[in-house]
Amino acid sequence: MIRFAISAILLASAAPVLAETHTIEPGEGAQERLQEALILAEAGDEIVLAAGRYALTDGLSLDVEGVTVRGAGMDGTVLDFTGQQGAGEGLLVTSDNVTLRDFAMENPKGDGVKSKGADNIVYHRVRVTWTRGPHPENGAYGIYPVESTGVLIDGVKVTGASDAGIYVGQSNGITVRNSIAEANVAGIEIENSRNALVEHNVATRNTGGILVFDLPNLPVMGGGNVVVANNLVVANDTPNFAPPGNIVAGVRRGTGIMVMANESVLIENNILSGNPTAPIMVIAYPQPFEDENYDPVPRNVVVGANLIADGGYDPQIDGAEMLLAAFGGELPPLMWDGLGEAGVTLKVAPGVSGWTLNLTEQGKGMGGASPARLQAPPPSERFPTEGIGAPAELEARLEG
Amino acid sequence: MRPGSAFLAFACLALAGSVAVRAEVFAPMGGGPSSVSDSAVREGLPRLLSDFGFFEDASMQLPVAGVIPYRLNTPLYSDGAEKLRFVYVPEGQKFGTSGEGLLEFPVGSALIKTFAFEENGKRRLIETRVLLHRADGWLALPYLWNEEQTEAALAVAGARVQAITPTGETISYRVPNKNQCKECHGLNGKVVPIGPKARNLSTDWLNATLREVPDGADTLPVWENRSSVSVDEAARAYLDVNCAHCHRPGATASNSGLDLRWEQDDPHAIGIMKRPVAAGRGAGKHLYDIVPGKPDESILLHRMLSDDPGVAMPELGKSTVDDEGTVIVRRWIEGMAP
Numbered sequence: 001m002i003r004f005a006i007s008a009i010l011l012a013s014a015a016p017v018l019a020e021t022h023t024i025e026p027g028e029g030a031q032e033r034l035q036e037a038l039i040l041a042e043a044g045d046e047i048v049l050a051a052g053r054y055a056l057t058d059g060l061s062l063d064v065e066g067v068t069v070r071g072a073g074m075d076g077t078v079l080d081f082t083g084q085q086g087a088g089e090g091l092l093v094t095s096d097n098v099t100l101r102d103f104a105m106e107n108p109k110g111d112g113v114k115s116k117g118a119d120n121i122v123y124h125r126v127r128v129t130w131t132r133g134p135h136p137e138n139g140a141y142g143i144y145p146v147e148s149t150g151v152l153i154d155g156v157k158v159t160g161a162s163d164a165g166i167y168v169g170q171s172n173g174i175t176v177r178n179s180i181a182e183a184n185v186a187g188i189e190i191e192n193s194r195n196a197l198v199e200h201n202v203a204t205r206n207t208g209g210i211l212v213f214d215l216p217n218l219p220v221m222g223g224g225n226v227v228v229a230n231n232l233v234v235a236n237d238t239p240n241f242a243p244p245g246n247i248v249a250g251v252r253r254g255t256g257i258m259v260m261a262n263e264s265v266l267i268e269n270n271i272l273s274g275n276p277t278a279p280i281m282v283i284a285y286p287q288p289f290e291d292e293n294y295d296p297v298p299r300n301v302v303v304g305a306n307l308i309a310d311g312g313y314d315p316q317i318d319g320a321e322m323l324l325a326a327f328g329g330e331l332p333p334l335m336w337d338g339l340g341e342a343g344v345t346l347k348v349a350p351g352v353s354g355w356t357l358n359l360t361e362q363g364k365g366m367g368g369a370s371p372a373r374l375q376a377p378p379p380s381e382r383f384p385t386e387g388i389g390a391p392a393e394l395e396a397r398l399e400g
Numbered sequence: 401m402r403p404g405s406a407f408l409a410f411a412c413l414a415l416a417g418s419v420a421v422r423a424e425v426f427a428p429m430g431g432g433p434s435s436v437s438d439s440a441v442r443e444g445l446p447r448l449l450s451d452f453g454f455f456e457d458a459s460m461q462l463p464v465a466g467v468i469p470y471r472l473n474t475p476l477y478s479d480g481a482e483k484l485r486f487v488y489v490p491e492g493q494k495f496g497t498s499g500e501g502l503l504e505f506p507v508g509s510a511l512i513k514t515f516a517f518e519e520n521g522k523r524r525l526i527e528t529r530v531l532l533h534r535a536d537g538w539l540a541l542p543y544l545w546n547e548e549q550t551e552a553a554l555a556v557a558g559a560r561v562q563a564i565t566p567t568g569e570t571i572s573y574r575v576p577n578k579n580q581c582k583e584c585h586g587l588n589g590k591v592v593p594i595g596p597k598a599r600n601l602s603t604d605w606l607n608a609t610l611r612e613v614p615d616g617a618d619t620l621p622v623w624e625n626r627s628s629v630s631v632d633e634a635a636r637a638y639l640d641v642n643c644a645h646c647h648r649p650g651a652t653a654s655n656s657g658l659d660l661r662w663e664q665d666d667p668h669a670i671g672i673m674k675r676p677v678a679a680g681r682g683a684g685k686h687l688y689d690i691v692p693g694k695p696d697e698s699i700l701l702h703r704m705l706s707d708d709p710g711v712a713m714p715e716l717g718k719s720t721v722d723d724e725g726t727v728i729v730r731r732w733i734e735g736m737a738p
Contacts, residue, residue: 031557032557032558032559033557035556035557035558035577035579036556036557038579039556039557039577039578039579040556057560058558058560058574061577061579061580061583062579063579063582084709085560085572085574085709085719086574086709086715086716086719087580087709087715087716088709088710088715092579092583094579094582094586108710109708109709109710110680110682110709110710110715111680116652116655117589136681137681138681139680139681139710140678140679140680140681140682140710141678141680144678146655146678147654147655162680162681163678163680163681167678169655169677169678170655215677217657217668217674217675218655218657218677219649219654219655219657220655243680243681243683243684243685244683244685244686244687245675245676245679245683245684245685245686245687245688245699246676246679246680246683247675247677287675290668
């Protein structure tokens with residue numbers, strides 16, 4: 001990422017270079033003062049947002065490398081975008097090595113924070129809230145890193161996103177942890193990304209809790225090497241409120257953890273309860289597509305031991321009544337569409353029961369389904385986790 | 401008004417009508433030579449527009465010698481603002497072309513673009529954006545005009561200004577901040593000019609200023625004359641100029657997979673039966689960017705017809721819907737065979 005000439009000029013004229021702290025207070029002119037600080041910051045500087053509520057009319061943006069934006073806590077410093085008149089997001093970051101921490105953003109008109117092509121970014125204790133709760137006219141994504149290498153999201157909270165609360169797209173080297181995704185369509189979504197670790201999060205009251213997707217026709221495809229472990233995925237029962245047309249609009253209310261396409265995904269040691277369609281769902285990309293480089297069928301999805309209760313009791317699936325009757329009132333917790341081959345597509349630890357739609361053709365809908373109990377072999381070897389997650393050096397920026 | 405200004409004003413008007421004007425007409429005429437400050441173009445963050453010396457009379461937008469006006473065949477919408485565009489290349493240096501694409505400007509060049517609206521029969525200058533080609537790349541800076549229309553000052557954080565559009569709408573016009581300049585001008589991590597591509601410049605102008613007309617020059621239709629070209633050409637030119645600076649590989653909206661450049665001929669890449677990726681609520685109730693024959697089911701037109709931030713496209717530089725542009729795009733989609 002090339003920095004703006006401005007930083008170079010200022011650096012050249014201000015030797016020796018010392019990181020500076022610029023403090024911004026809420027009140028009159030906050031929009032211009034804050035944006036100016038974000039533009040005039042030099043690499044390594046810290047922009048401190050004093051406690052209070054900032055009424056903002058336009059999206060903010062940061063394009064200087066190595067800057068930290070620090071508020072007085074996710075309930076102390078609130079960037080209020082209720083009156084936003086322009087721009088597609090609340091804050092856009094396009095530079096590398098940026099740290100965003102300890103502030104909140106409320107009611108952005110589009111996305112909350114988007115970081116694009118911003119490598120080694122840290123989001124720590126950032127809150128993005130659409131205060132009216134689930135609504136189709138809320139912004140799409142709360143925390144939205146895309147096309148980036150090195151993403152650490154720790155301790156964030158997103159409520160009310162009309163697409164995904166925490167969405168990581170077309171990226172590599174990702175950790176999402178210790179975070180809360182509540183009342184979004186998708187709680188946490190990892191899309192067309194590799195080497196992602198999703199752990200110790202709470203996903204609740206979303207339509208779907210944690211989604212791992214790979215979609216065709218994107219600049220970056222071939223998602224995989226994803227670990228979803230030690231998450232609490234409970235009561236994801238909000239009716240889908242995504243505008244139709246988005247891929248998540250097809251997510252069924254009551255989906256816990258869902259894998260669509262992808263290669264090598266481990267789902268282990270999660271607690272799943274109160275996900276009425278399916279605690280765990282593994283499916284192929286369901287739409288017809290034209291992209292010869294894309295594989296719509298998942299490969300090597302490993303469902304290890306998970307603690308699962310109260311799932312599949314009210315599935316949003318055609319023929320639900322018959323299915324419930326056939327399976328004794330509650331569907332087995334793991335649902336597979338049957339596309340691919342058991343053992344290649346899917347491996348399941350002993351003790352996790354499942355069922356399959358037994359579909360035979362990708363992209364043809366559920367017409368040919370012939371549901372049955374799932375027989376899939378257990379994982380035969382340890383799931384390799386080397387290289388999965390954000391680079392270790394990002395941890396240091398969580399201190400303080 | 402200084403001596404010579406009247407003549408320059410005439411030259412500007414002539415150019416605005418897309419008449420060929422040789423660069424020589426801008427040779428200084430008496431009153432002492434005013435000239436561009438090359439140091440302001442090359443370094444620092446000049447606080448005032450006048451620091452550059454681009455204009456003989458800035459409030460009249462009369463350029464000094466060596467600052468050459470130009471227009472684009474198909475322009476960016478920009479809420480219908482009147483736009484005055486100029487290019488400056490340092491004395492003794494040349495700019496050139498390598499085909500239909502972007503003109504190549506040497507270090508030390510500047511592109512200058514002033515945005516204005518007419519109010520009470522008078523032109524009111526709102527902002528002047530400059531793109532400076534420096535040793536380490538292009539730098540984009542916005543300058544905001546004062547109330548008295550005597551000077552424009554650097555506004556790195558941008559601004560909002562009340563303005564009345566040509567259709568009579570009162571809008572809160574957004575002067576982009578310095579980073580927002582890059583949202584449109586960013587390509588593969590660098591800032592680049594967008595407008596002055598040979599294919600979107602007239603043969604006459606290229607002849608007059610470069611004495612050279614590359615293949616593929618002047619191929620985008622002149623917007624006012626769009627009724628004389630095919631709907632396909634008019635629409636694709638409009639999308640190229642208004643959308644493709646972001647919706648192309650390497651630019652701000654690359655992750656959408658939508659590529660609206662003039663030269664893109666893959667129907668899926670330009671949106672035909674393409675599903676959205678991260679459109680969020682911007683998709684409305686629709687499933688595809690473009691559904692042939694069905695403009696009202698096409699996300700692309702839906703977003704052009706919106707002025708709601710978070711839905712509206714383009715995201716920047718638009719507070720009102722472009723009626724002319726949406727008509728052309730609607731007809732283009734209507735005419736596609738399902």
